Amino acid sequence: MDAIARASVSSSARLRPCPRLLRIGNNIAAARRRLRRRSVTCAAAADDIAADVVGLFDAAKLTVDRFVESGMVVGLGSGPASGLAIQYLGTRLRRGSLTGILGIPSSTISASEAEKAGIQVSSYEEGTQIDFAFTDADVIEEDTLTSVIGRRKTESGEPSFMEEKGIVKSAGKLAFIISHEKYVKGVEGSIPVLVKSNKPFQANWIDTAEEIDDLFLGDAEVWRRPSVGTAGPLGGDFPLVTKEGHHVLDVIFTTPITDLGKVAESLEKIAGVVDHGIVSNIPSYVVVKLDEEVQVLDEKSSVIP
Template sequence: MALAYIAIASSNPLYSSLTLPTSRGRGGSSTRRRRTHCLKITGSSLAGGSALFQAAHHTVDTYIKSGMVIGLGSGLASDMAIQYIGLQLGAGALKDIVGIPMSIACASEAAKAGIPLGHYEYCSQIDFAFDDADIIEEGTLISVIGRTRNQGEESIIQEKSILNGANKLVFMITENQYKSGPDGSIPVLVNSLNWLQAAEEIDDLFLGDAEVWRRPSIGIAGPNGGDFPLVTKEGHNVLDVIFTSPILSLNEVSKSLDEVDGVIDHGIISKFPCTAVIASESGLSVVDNLPKNAVKEP
């Protein structure tokens, strides 16, 4: 595999070089022809805190500047980033920040941290957004969100709108969430009145590769979601499409779901440009997706 290297002009000794592997071209998807920048920060530099804690601090210190409108994500790493932004505002290191929350939970965290809040429907520009992801596909940085959130007041539609509307996006994840051939579930929003028709079509679409269950609002239910199926704040049901074998291309799954009658949206995010800050015991890796002509090989 051909590699290209770029030195980073920085006074910070943690930043040494970028490694850009060429794409593997698997599955024939155009998104697989993007290159990825990979920046490694050694574990010895991360003493004194958990890896996700350091990922949250790295994200804030590296990407957030005074005067920005910021999309605030949900999850453990996002909560730590929100708390750190609040500390930075209180210390005067950041000023004039406006946060656009992706969920009620992160809005509550931001309010406690002292971050001024706006609403995504009235925001014309989002400079930067960060979020947790359930899984990220290696190489493409296509991600899945919304696997485990059961609260009906939360919204995949709102979260995706903010993520896709941001000029710059960072996901903070652990190393086991970054893989080729991801598996597990993908949440799909469907009209509640004809959910069964959509579920059957999705089941036929991925026959033998996935099971389709309607998500319950309480407890554990069978494929039909039991007596209390989850209803989102927009009035939709959530189908969990549970893949039992590795997914060759999240991009192709996204395209297929978009063509199913009754599907409103789903938890697959295909955002360009996008960055993943990957936390491990040995340190942080920072990976970017870039178009093929973004970097010239020597």
């Protein structure tokens, strides 16, 4: 598994290539000095990437070792940390230290990773009994461990929180695997919200969007998510519509959110809102590397020995 982590580091590092030496007139010495300074910056960035990946790998490994037991039905989350956990779970199955695991993937990517890892999988259906589930979170609120999922799109363009949220709700135990910068006091950024399709006698999605905008007036903007590229508040020429015909709104907060749980409660009272990307009031653990040590936190944010 160390090889997996090193490969991930190497792949990430290639995303930020260092510049080559360029001859500018005859001033080669000056160009070399600039190159050395930029190389130091690139090396520091690569070290940060390496530390992040190793921290995620350590957290993913501990999650599997701590919570997964033979014979379990395990919800397989989506994201880089979940991918590492799936690979490590496959390693333990091949070694024989775990047996009889059935995985329930939350996306086609996690299903593909599970297949490569040699994990038997089954599709999720409402009512499926899941012993334990792990997944990534976009951000987690300290103290409450309320999380946000679904900011990223899946490879099919569908919002990632729909099936993922169903899986975490069905799990007997749940753990979020995150990097330290996602564990914060004041959550910022967007909350994905799923709103009903425009069927007869139902409110238009724009009416729902305007009600959400009024609710968070001055604190957030409401944009319709596009299926490709970037777009304005209406979703551009190719707005995202789910297979059920629903629309996805991104409620983009311009000020830190003081209480994610209250935001969730407010959204659920609005007519036309089907679901949202906030996971609250579900007992869960957070596995995160803090102060050079992987820690398992409960809903009271105390370290679990």
